[in-house]
Ligand SMILES: Nc1ncnc2c1ncn2[C@@H]1O[C@H](COP(=O)(O)OP(=O)(O)O)[C@@H](O)[C@H]1O
């Protein structure tokens with residue numbers, strides 16, 4: 001094993017890591033927080049921000065896992081419409097741009113809710129920004145009650161605060177509702193030692209510690225989200241939602257993607 005200079009923090013390469021961490025063949029979840037990237041709702045090459053067939057496919061996968069009694073909460077990003085940081089780099093005031101991003105997540109949340117309900121899955125959307133007539137306000141204890149009653153709860157409008165991301169929202173809400181895990185469905189099939197979109201030789205990890213993810217400054221999730229999960233001992237699984245059935249597989253605990261633990 002290699003250690004980072006004078007820190008005592010172990011540094012693994014991808015292969016070593018897979019062999020030195022405990023076996024994770026049997027992930028067993030009772031309550032999960034699934035984070036869907038906003039981009040994932042868009043069809044590649046299409047002008048539409050939301051593709052109904054893609055959302056329908058996601059809803060089918062969620063339904064399949066839900067039927068087995070799994071309690072499922074969702075956080076949906078807004079990047080298919082708007083990202084605050086991008087707009088701010090082009091001259092817009094950051095806080096306003098971020099509020100617009102949060103509103104984008106509400107549209108995505110309603111799209112996912114609509115598809116789930118079309119499949120007879122009971123749902124509730126709770127918004128971090130008060131929006132009577134569109135969604136319930138976020139009330140933690142009520143969210144937990146919905147989950148106990150078998151409703152899929154969709155947390156919209158991020159944390160309700162600018163300068164945060166929906167990854168951080170996922171970490172926060174997962175901790176609040178005492179979920180077993182954050183499942184981050186994204187464009188890559190796990191966490192690599194560098195960005196695989198930029199480095200074709202990047203090595204994928206099967207498992208990773210929070211400390212390693214933070215020390216290596218791996219950009220697949222923002223550092224605020226990683227450290228919130230670390231503080232609350234909340235495992236994260238990063239997996240690709242580009243394959244047809246991976247959301248269902250991740251939900252039922254199949255060993256896909258990269259798992260990050262203490
Ligand atoms: N070390 C890494 N491992 C995996 N992906 C990484 C890494 N560093 C950067 N990325 C990039 O992170 C992206 C996922 O993060 P992000 O775009 O914020 O996702 P999302 O929109 O799903 O929240 C991937 O598309 C990948 O290109």
Ligand SMILES: O=c1ccn([C@@H]2O[C@H](COP(=O)(O)OP(=O)(O)O)[C@@H](O)[C@H]2O)c(=O)[nH]1
Pocket residue numbers: 036037038039076077078079080082083084085097098099100101102104105157158159160161162163164165166167169
């Ligand atoms: O608590 C939050 C969550 C989200 N956002 C804004 O909402 C946008 C959309 O969320 P995100 O980029 O996380 O979506 P994703 O990349 O997952 O689609 C962000 O860029 C931010 O501008 C925010 O300000 N506060």
